[in-house]
Amino acid sequence: MTNETLGETDEPFGLPESGREDRPSVVVVGGGVIGCAAARELASDHRVLLLERDQIASGATARAAGEVTMEPSYTDHPEIADFATDFFRAYDGTGAFEYTETPSVELVTPDREDAARARVTRLRESGVEVAFMEASAVERRWSWIDASPFVGAVRFTDTGHLDPYTLTTTLQSDAEARGARVETGVTVTEILADGEQIEGVETDHGTIRADDVVVATGWRANELLGSTLETPVRPYRTQCLVLRPESPIPDSFPMGWIPGEHVYFRREGNGDLLVGGWSSAEDDPAAASESADEAFRDHVAALVPRVLRTDDAFRVVDGWAGIDGATPDTRPIIDAPADTPDGLVIATGFHGRGVMTAPVAGRLLRCLVADEESPFPTEPFSLSRFDSRSPNFEFLSISAGGN
Ligand SMILES: Cc1cc2nc3c(=O)[nH]c(=O)nc-3n(C[C@H](O)[C@H](O)[C@H](O)COP(=O)(O)OP(=O)(O)OC[C@H]3O[C@@H](n4cnc5c(N)ncnc54)[C@H](O)[C@@H]3O)c2cc1C
CATH class of the missing domain: 3.50.50.60 (FAD/NAD(P)-binding domain)
Incomplete structure (x- = not known):
């Protein structure tokens, strides 16, 4: 000014x-x-x-990953999720803004299977467009995903991503x-x-x-x-990494969330893989590091070969951390x-x-x-x-x- x-x-x-x-x-x-x-x-x-x-x-x-997962986040109030999703659909094409609709999968480990299936049944009864996909169906649909550590996935369709x-x-x-x-x-x-x-x-x-x-x-x-x-x-700190495989990840790749691993992922427009999460309370937010931690990098490095079916080596091309406010x-x-x-x-x-x-x-x-x-x-x-x-x-x- x-x-x-x-x-x-x-x-x-x-x-x-x-x-x-x-x-x-x-x-x-x-x-x-x-x-x-x-x-x-x-x-x-x-x-x-x-x-x-x-x-x-x-x-x-400035640090957000740009995931739009309102449908899974507001299953108790679908009208709230719909308000946001309808806005992004209608706003797509305004100026330089783009909204990319992409399905989202929550990968389910055996210990979470019963709860996940019960949740899907309950949500479907209340009109949410959600399905339980068996692990084999996940792999048929998205060949880059190695679903063998999982029994399947909860799939939402009203999700997407954007540039914040x-x-x-x-x-x-x-x-x-x-x-x-x-x-x-x-x-x-x-x-x-x-x-x-x-x-x-x-x-x-x-x-x-x-x-x-x-x-x-x-x-x-x-x-x-x-x-x-x-x-x-309460301020908390959360992180993102961008990984570049040797060949770009296909357009059809879904967004995903692995609850037990505390990470989510999505494809970037150029075929890179964005992995985020690994959040923790931060008592000194103004001084907190804005770089991704070594521990997060190690966690992601160990996770990627377990959940992706590819021989490609991944290179970390970007990484950052940011502060947001948490509520109870x-x-x-x-x-x-x-x-x-x-x-x-x-x-x-x-x-x-x-x-x-x-x-x-x-x-x-x-x-x-x-x-x-x-x-x-x-x-x-x-x-x-x-x-x-x-x-x-x-x-x-x-x-x-x-x-
Ligand atoms: C790593 C990371 C990944 C994330 N990924 C996602 C995601 O995928 N999807 C999603 O929906 N959300 C995501 N988020 C969360 C999202 O970024 C935040 O919830 C959102 O940006 C909050 O917006 P805001 O406007 O409330 O806050 P901010 O973006 O922090 O804006 C607040 C602004 O207020 C200004 N300000 C503060 N105090 C004053 C003052 N006294 N006077 C004047 N100006 C002031 C600040 O400078 C700042 O610009 C992510 C966050 C992080 C950190």
Whole structure:
């Protein structure tokens, strides 16, 4: 952000404190996928100002693997999964954004067979398009998979993948085209409230008055909310590796999840193999390494020859780690809590699923700001579902097709 934007007087963004048309009505804090999705949803009929301390999509969003596994993640609320999947299908082709539909398999070891089969029966009865595939059927369908350590796989079809950076910048462009203003390099230092009502935010560039503030700061939500509100969100670290085989993996290769091994995988567009997972709670998130660990590399190196039927050697061509916010039940908090000032709306704790949940989060944030009815159930996202708001809970790795 330049001094020219700020104005000589350090008046916030050259805007008066109140009363002018260009004063924002909503400040969105955080330019990750969630903040950009919220800004896009709100921009057509609100004066939206999005503030990002760094660059757009520079937090967890930049590090995501781009898996969209909403169907396995929300089997108890298929309308939530459908909302996200329908959005990605419809948004495919907007700007540079692409959504690649790809089936997803959860490989099942013998000790998990009974539970997996019972789950498939239950889900099919409730209308979810899921099937149990025998190991031989898995190998016939995807010859690169060596299913011999498994009894079979749970297959979901309403899944896919995307590039998280392109999704986020496309949402940003869309938000700007609808009138939102986006400022990067601005840190919000405090949420301003007069008792019952939000008044705006304090930033390292001055004060900004607004009626509503959307906190979309990822795992940093508690840091910003301070004494206003504590949420049960705990930072955790998770990793990705990209492996290049000698010959590209075929287009038809599915996305996959191996619960006992704590990893998921998918094919990259050029035929590389992306393997992610290996998550753990992180007590010092700001200082955590952004590189994949040696232990994760070793784990993947031992796993790949067991689950892939190929003589190809794999070379690690990329690897990274990132921080996201975990919640006790692995679902995010998207809410305007009743015991906080009117106008405060929060979206945090996306627990490895923020990219795929962004359409749902964006719409729900709009509904909370504009006081509109949500098209899908909101209870799974309410803060009040937790008895405790302490961030000191036991970290759970995501299961059932998530990350
Ligand atoms: C390795 C890895 C793999 C993943 N894979 C997947 C996947 O396959 N599918 C999926 O759906 N999800 C995945 N995730 C999770 C996903 O990346 C996150 O859930 C999602 O990006 C969260 O988005 P966000 O906008 O809430 O947070 P972020 O992307 O972290 O954005 C928050 C933004 O707020 C800004 N900010 C913070 N504090 C302030 C402040 N005070 N003032 C101004 N700005 C501020 C930050 O700079 C940041 O840009 C993965 C995550 C990681 C780390």
